[in-house]
Amino acid sequence: MEPTALSRPAEVAERMQRLLYEVKRVVVGQDHFLERVMVALLAQGHLLVEGVPGLAKTLTVKTLAQALQGTFKRIQFTPDLVPADLVGTRIYNQKTGEFATSLGPVFAHLLLADEINRAPAKVQSALLEVMQERQVTIAGETHRVPQPFLVMATQNPIETEGTYPLPEAQVDRFMMKVLVGYPSEEEEFVIVQRVTGAAVDVRPVVTMEELLDLQRECRKVYVDPSLMQYAVKLVAATRFPQRYGLQNIAGHLTFGASPRASICLIEGARALALLRGRPYVWPEDIVDLVPDVLRHRMVLSYEALAESLTADHIIRRVLDKLPAPPKPLQNHVATETASA
Structure with missing residues:
Protein backbone atom coordinates (compact mmCIF):
# COMPACT_ATOMS: atom_id res chain seq x y z
CA MET A 1 0.00 0.00 0.00
CA GLU A 2 1.29 3.47 -0.89
CA PRO A 3 2.24 5.60 2.13
CA THR A 4 -0.16 8.49 2.74
CA ALA A 5 0.96 12.13 2.61
CA LEU A 6 0.93 12.21 6.43
CA SER A 7 2.48 8.81 7.25
CA ARG A 8 5.57 9.38 5.11
CA PRO A 9 6.76 12.57 6.91
CA ALA A 10 6.16 10.87 10.27
CA GLU A 11 8.34 7.99 9.09
CA VAL A 12 11.09 10.41 7.97
CA ALA A 13 10.94 12.25 11.30
CA GLU A 14 11.20 8.95 13.19
CA ARG A 15 14.22 7.90 11.11
CA MET A 16 15.98 11.22 11.68
CA GLN A 17 15.19 11.06 15.41
CA ARG A 18 16.87 7.65 15.57
CA LEU A 19 19.89 9.13 13.81
CA LEU A 20 19.95 12.08 16.22
CA TYR A 21 19.62 9.72 19.21
CA GLU A 22 22.60 7.69 18.00
CA VAL A 23 24.75 10.83 17.70
CA LYS A 24 23.63 12.04 21.14
CA ARG A 25 24.84 8.78 22.67
CA VAL A 26 28.31 10.19 22.01
CA VAL A 27 27.85 13.98 21.81
CA VAL A 28 26.51 15.71 24.93
CA GLY A 29 24.28 18.80 24.65
CA GLN A 30 24.63 21.07 21.58
CA ASP A 31 20.96 20.53 20.72
CA HIS A 32 20.70 23.61 18.47
CA PHE A 33 23.88 22.69 16.61
CA LEU A 34 22.82 19.06 16.11
CA GLU A 35 19.38 20.11 14.85
CA ARG A 36 21.03 22.39 12.28
CA VAL A 37 23.27 19.52 11.15
CA MET A 38 20.15 17.41 10.58
CA VAL A 39 18.53 20.28 8.64
CA ALA A 40 21.64 20.58 6.45
CA LEU A 41 21.61 16.82 5.79
CA LEU A 42 17.99 16.84 4.62
CA ALA A 43 18.21 20.14 2.72
CA GLN A 44 21.53 19.24 1.01
CA GLY A 45 23.24 22.36 2.36
CA HIS A 46 26.63 23.07 3.91
CA LEU A 47 27.41 24.40 7.37
CA LEU A 48 29.83 27.04 8.60
CA VAL A 49 30.38 26.56 12.33
CA GLU A 50 31.99 29.11 14.60
CA GLY A 51 33.13 28.08 18.06
CA VAL A 52 36.16 27.76 20.28
CA PRO A 53 38.17 24.50 20.24
CA GLY A 54 36.93 21.47 22.14
CA LEU A 55 33.18 21.78 21.54
CA ALA A 56 32.76 18.40 19.76
CA LYS A 57 32.54 19.77 16.21
CA THR A 58 34.82 17.05 14.80
CA LEU A 59 33.28 14.38 17.01
CA THR A 60 29.79 15.27 15.78
CA VAL A 61 30.61 14.84 12.09
CA LYS A 62 32.66 11.68 12.70
CA THR A 63 29.86 10.10 14.76
CA LEU A 64 27.30 11.12 12.14
CA ALA A 65 29.34 9.43 9.42
CA GLN A 66 29.43 6.20 11.44
CA ALA A 67 25.68 6.29 12.05
CA LEU A 68 25.08 7.00 8.35
CA GLN A 69 27.52 4.31 7.15
CA GLY A 70 29.22 6.99 5.04
CA THR A 71 32.82 8.03 4.45
CA PHE A 72 34.29 10.78 6.61
CA LYS A 73 37.37 12.91 5.95
CA ARG A 74 38.87 15.73 7.98
CA ILE A 75 41.18 18.39 6.55
CA GLN A 76 43.17 20.60 8.90
CA PHE A 77 43.55 23.87 7.01
CA THR A 78 46.98 25.52 7.27
CA PRO A 79 48.64 28.44 5.44
CA ASP A 80 50.89 26.11 3.39
CA LEU A 81 48.00 24.07 1.95
CA VAL A 82 47.56 24.06 -1.86
CA PRO A 83 44.40 23.19 -3.86
CA ALA A 84 45.84 19.82 -4.93
CA ASP A 85 45.95 18.79 -1.26
CA LEU A 86 42.15 18.99 -1.28
CA VAL A 87 40.92 17.93 -4.70
CA GLY A 88 43.77 15.64 -5.79
CA THR A 89 46.39 15.63 -8.53
CA ARG A 90 48.03 13.61 -11.31
CA ILE A 91 50.91 11.35 -10.25
CA TYR A 92 53.52 9.94 -12.65
CA ASN A 93 54.07 6.18 -12.38
CA GLN A 94 57.67 5.38 -13.32
CA LYS A 95 56.97 1.66 -13.83
CA THR A 96 54.18 2.12 -16.36
CA GLY A 97 55.32 5.48 -17.70
CA GLU A 98 51.77 6.82 -17.32
CA PHE A 99 50.01 9.42 -15.18
CA ALA A 100 47.40 8.27 -12.67
CA THR A 101 44.83 10.42 -10.88
CA SER A 102 45.05 10.53 -7.11
CA LEU A 103 41.78 11.88 -5.68
CA GLY A 104 41.96 14.18 -2.66
CA PRO A 105 40.12 14.06 0.68
CA VAL A 106 37.13 16.05 -0.63
CA PHE A 107 35.85 12.76 -2.05
CA ALA A 108 33.85 11.75 1.00
CA HIS A 109 30.21 11.89 2.07
CA LEU A 110 30.95 14.04 5.12
CA LEU A 111 33.87 16.45 5.00
CA LEU A 112 35.11 18.47 7.95
CA ALA A 113 37.14 21.53 6.89
CA ASP A 114 38.79 22.45 10.17
CA GLU A 115 39.70 26.14 10.61
CA ILE A 116 38.91 27.04 7.01
CA ASN A 117 40.06 30.63 7.59
CA ARG A 118 43.66 29.46 8.08
CA ALA A 119 44.07 28.51 4.41
CA PRO A 120 44.89 30.99 1.62
CA ALA A 121 42.28 32.19 -0.89
CA LYS A 122 43.16 29.61 -3.59
CA VAL A 123 42.47 26.70 -1.25
CA GLN A 124 39.26 28.24 0.06
CA SER A 125 38.07 28.81 -3.51
CA ALA A 126 38.87 25.20 -4.47
CA LEU A 127 36.73 23.89 -1.60
CA LEU A 128 33.87 26.29 -2.26
CA GLU A 129 33.85 25.31 -5.93
CA VAL A 130 33.44 21.64 -4.98
CA MET A 131 30.63 22.60 -2.59
CA GLN A 132 28.76 24.37 -5.37
CA GLU A 133 29.46 22.13 -8.36
CA ARG A 134 29.84 18.84 -6.43
CA GLN A 135 32.54 17.80 -8.86
CA VAL A 136 36.27 18.29 -9.44
CA THR A 137 38.16 18.64 -12.72
CA ILE A 138 41.73 17.28 -12.70
CA ALA A 139 43.76 17.51 -15.93
CA GLY A 140 40.60 17.94 -17.99
CA GLU A 141 38.86 14.94 -16.43
CA THR A 142 35.74 15.47 -14.30
CA HIS A 143 35.20 13.49 -11.11
CA ARG A 144 31.96 13.76 -9.13
CA VAL A 145 32.04 13.67 -5.34
CA PRO A 146 29.96 10.98 -3.57
CA GLN A 147 26.27 11.69 -3.00
CA PRO A 148 25.05 12.86 -0.56
CA PHE A 149 27.83 15.37 0.14
CA LEU A 150 27.99 17.62 3.20
CA VAL A 151 30.76 20.05 4.10
CA MET A 152 31.05 21.38 7.61
CA ALA A 153 33.67 24.11 7.89
CA THR A 154 34.79 25.49 11.24
CA GLN A 155 36.17 28.87 12.26
CA ASN A 156 37.90 29.76 15.50
CA PRO A 157 36.69 33.17 16.78
CA ILE A 158 39.43 33.67 19.39
CA GLU A 159 42.41 33.97 17.05
CA THR A 160 42.90 36.31 14.09
CA GLU A 161 46.66 36.06 13.64
CA GLY A 162 47.63 34.08 10.54
CA THR A 163 44.08 33.79 9.25
CA TYR A 164 42.50 34.55 5.88
CA PRO A 165 38.88 35.64 6.41
CA LEU A 166 36.42 34.14 3.93
CA PRO A 167 35.25 36.74 1.38
CA GLU A 168 31.57 37.64 1.70
CA ALA A 169 30.82 36.40 -1.82
CA GLN A 170 32.26 32.97 -0.98
CA VAL A 171 30.84 32.56 2.52
CA ASP A 172 27.42 32.95 0.86
CA ARG A 173 27.81 29.38 -0.42
CA PHE A 174 27.20 28.05 3.08
CA MET A 175 23.55 27.40 3.79
CA MET A 176 23.89 28.34 7.48
CA LYS A 177 26.38 29.78 9.92
CA VAL A 178 25.90 28.23 13.35
CA LEU A 179 27.41 29.64 16.54
CA VAL A 180 28.43 26.96 19.04
CA GLY A 181 28.78 27.98 22.68
CA TYR A 182 30.20 26.40 25.82
CA PRO A 183 28.25 23.59 27.52
CA SER A 184 26.55 24.10 30.88
CA GLU A 185 28.23 22.75 34.02
CA GLU A 186 25.83 19.77 34.08
CA GLU A 187 26.56 18.98 30.43
CA GLU A 188 30.30 19.32 30.96
CA PHE A 189 30.08 16.89 33.91
CA VAL A 190 28.44 14.31 31.60
CA ILE A 191 31.07 15.04 28.90
CA VAL A 192 33.90 14.27 31.35
CA GLN A 193 32.13 11.09 32.46
CA ARG A 194 31.69 9.84 28.88
CA VAL A 195 35.16 10.75 27.63
CA THR A 196 36.91 9.16 30.61
CA GLY A 197 34.62 6.10 30.61
CA ALA A 198 34.20 3.19 28.22
CA ALA A 199 33.97 4.06 24.51
CA VAL A 200 30.49 4.04 22.95
CA ASP A 201 30.03 1.90 19.85
CA VAL A 202 28.00 3.85 17.29
CA ARG A 203 25.42 1.70 15.54
CA PRO A 204 24.61 2.28 11.85
CA VAL A 205 21.11 3.70 11.55
CA VAL A 206 20.65 5.02 8.00
CA THR A 207 22.43 4.13 4.77
CA MET A 208 23.50 6.75 2.25
CA GLU A 209 20.92 5.43 -0.21
CA GLU A 210 18.20 5.86 2.40
CA LEU A 211 19.43 9.40 3.12
CA LEU A 212 19.08 10.24 -0.57
CA ASP A 213 15.44 9.05 -0.37
CA LEU A 214 14.90 11.23 2.71
CA GLN A 215 16.34 14.23 0.85
CA ARG A 216 13.95 13.63 -2.06
CA GLU A 217 11.08 13.43 0.43
CA CYS A 218 12.19 16.77 1.87
CA ARG A 219 11.68 18.47 -1.51
Missing part, protein backbone atom coordinates in the same frame (compact mmCIF):
# COMPACT_ATOMS: atom_id res chain seq x y z
CA LYS A 220 8.01 17.38 -1.45
CA VAL A 221 7.19 19.30 1.75
CA TYR A 222 4.51 21.89 0.97
CA VAL A 223 5.32 25.60 1.41
CA ASP A 224 2.43 28.06 1.21
CA PRO A 225 3.06 31.01 -1.17
CA SER A 226 2.47 33.44 1.71
CA LEU A 227 5.43 31.89 3.57
CA MET A 228 7.64 32.16 0.49
CA GLN A 229 6.66 35.83 0.23
CA TYR A 230 7.52 36.29 3.91
CA ALA A 231 10.99 34.75 3.41
CA VAL A 232 11.64 37.04 0.42
CA LYS A 233 10.42 40.07 2.39
CA LEU A 234 12.78 39.30 5.31
CA VAL A 235 15.76 39.08 2.96
CA ALA A 236 14.74 42.20 1.01
CA ALA A 237 14.53 44.14 4.30
CA THR A 238 18.29 43.64 4.76
CA ARG A 239 18.91 45.26 1.36
CA PHE A 240 16.40 48.12 1.45
CA PRO A 241 15.56 48.72 5.14
CA GLN A 242 13.85 52.07 4.45
CA ARG A 243 11.12 50.37 2.37
CA TYR A 244 10.07 48.36 5.43
CA GLY A 245 10.21 51.12 8.03
CA LEU A 246 13.65 50.11 9.29
CA GLN A 247 15.43 53.45 8.91
CA ASN A 248 17.23 52.85 12.22
CA ILE A 249 19.31 50.00 10.70
CA ALA A 250 19.87 51.53 7.24
CA GLY A 251 23.20 53.03 8.28
CA HIS A 252 24.34 49.76 9.85
CA LEU A 253 24.27 47.71 6.65
CA THR A 254 26.65 48.04 3.69
CA PHE A 255 25.20 45.07 1.78
CA GLY A 256 22.20 42.88 2.49
CA ALA A 257 21.66 39.16 1.95
CA SER A 258 21.61 37.60 -1.52
CA PRO A 259 18.76 35.61 -3.14
CA ARG A 260 20.51 32.47 -1.89
CA ALA A 261 19.25 33.46 1.56
CA SER A 262 15.60 33.24 0.43
CA ILE A 263 16.23 29.85 -1.16
CA CYS A 264 18.03 28.52 1.93
CA LEU A 265 15.25 29.75 4.22
CA ILE A 266 12.66 27.78 2.28
CA GLU A 267 14.80 24.66 1.83
CA GLY A 268 15.81 24.73 5.49
CA ALA A 269 12.23 25.28 6.64
CA ARG A 270 11.14 22.24 4.63
CA ALA A 271 13.77 20.13 6.38
CA LEU A 272 12.85 21.51 9.80
CA ALA A 273 9.15 20.81 9.20
CA LEU A 274 10.00 17.25 8.20
CA LEU A 275 12.12 16.80 11.34
CA ARG A 276 9.08 17.93 13.31
CA GLY A 277 6.90 15.33 11.55
CA ARG A 278 4.93 17.64 9.23
CA PRO A 279 4.50 17.52 5.42
CA TYR A 280 4.04 21.30 5.37
CA VAL A 281 5.92 24.37 6.63
CA TRP A 282 4.64 26.59 9.45
CA PRO A 283 5.81 30.23 9.92
CA GLU A 284 7.84 29.27 13.01
CA ASP A 285 9.97 26.93 10.89
CA ILE A 286 11.17 29.94 8.88
CA VAL A 287 11.54 32.25 11.89
CA ASP A 288 13.68 29.68 13.75
CA LEU A 289 16.16 29.52 10.86
CA VAL A 290 16.45 33.25 10.06
CA PRO A 291 19.49 34.03 12.30
CA ASP A 292 21.51 31.02 11.07
CA VAL A 293 20.71 31.66 7.40
CA LEU A 294 21.22 35.45 7.40
CA ARG A 295 24.01 36.24 9.89
CA HIS A 296 26.91 35.49 7.52
CA ARG A 297 25.29 37.05 4.45
CA MET A 298 25.10 40.64 5.66
CA VAL A 299 28.01 43.10 5.51
CA LEU A 300 27.89 45.49 8.45
CA SER A 301 29.02 49.10 8.14
CA TYR A 302 31.79 50.71 10.19
CA GLU A 303 29.05 52.54 12.07
CA ALA A 304 27.56 49.23 13.24
CA LEU A 305 30.97 47.89 14.23
CA ALA A 306 31.71 51.10 16.15
CA GLU A 307 28.47 50.61 18.09
CA SER A 308 29.41 46.94 18.76
CA LEU A 309 26.35 45.75 16.85
CA THR A 310 26.31 42.23 15.45
CA ALA A 311 24.36 40.74 12.56
CA ASP A 312 22.13 39.02 15.12
CA HIS A 313 21.10 42.40 16.60
CA ILE A 314 20.01 43.61 13.17
CA ILE A 315 18.20 40.34 12.38
CA ARG A 316 16.25 40.67 15.64
CA ARG A 317 15.11 44.17 14.64
CA VAL A 318 14.01 42.91 11.22
CA LEU A 319 12.00 40.06 12.78
CA ASP A 320 10.39 42.45 15.27
CA LYS A 321 9.35 44.81 12.45
CA LEU A 322 8.14 42.08 10.09
CA PRO A 323 6.05 39.59 12.07
CA ALA A 324 5.34 36.20 10.56
CA PRO A 325 2.07 35.74 8.65
CA PRO A 326 -0.69 33.63 10.22
CA LYS A 327 -0.61 29.90 9.71
CA PRO A 328 -2.19 28.81 6.41
CA LEU A 329 -5.68 27.36 6.74
CA GLN A 330 -5.44 23.69 7.71
CA ASN A 331 -7.89 22.46 5.04
CA HIS A 332 -6.00 24.40 2.34
CA VAL A 333 -2.69 22.86 3.44
CA ALA A 334 -4.20 19.36 3.52
CA THR A 335 -5.58 19.79 -0.02
CA GLU A 336 -2.29 21.10 -1.42
CA THR A 337 -0.26 18.40 0.37
CA ALA A 338 -2.49 15.62 -0.96
CA SER A 339 -2.17 16.91 -4.53
CA ALA A 340 1.62 17.28 -4.33
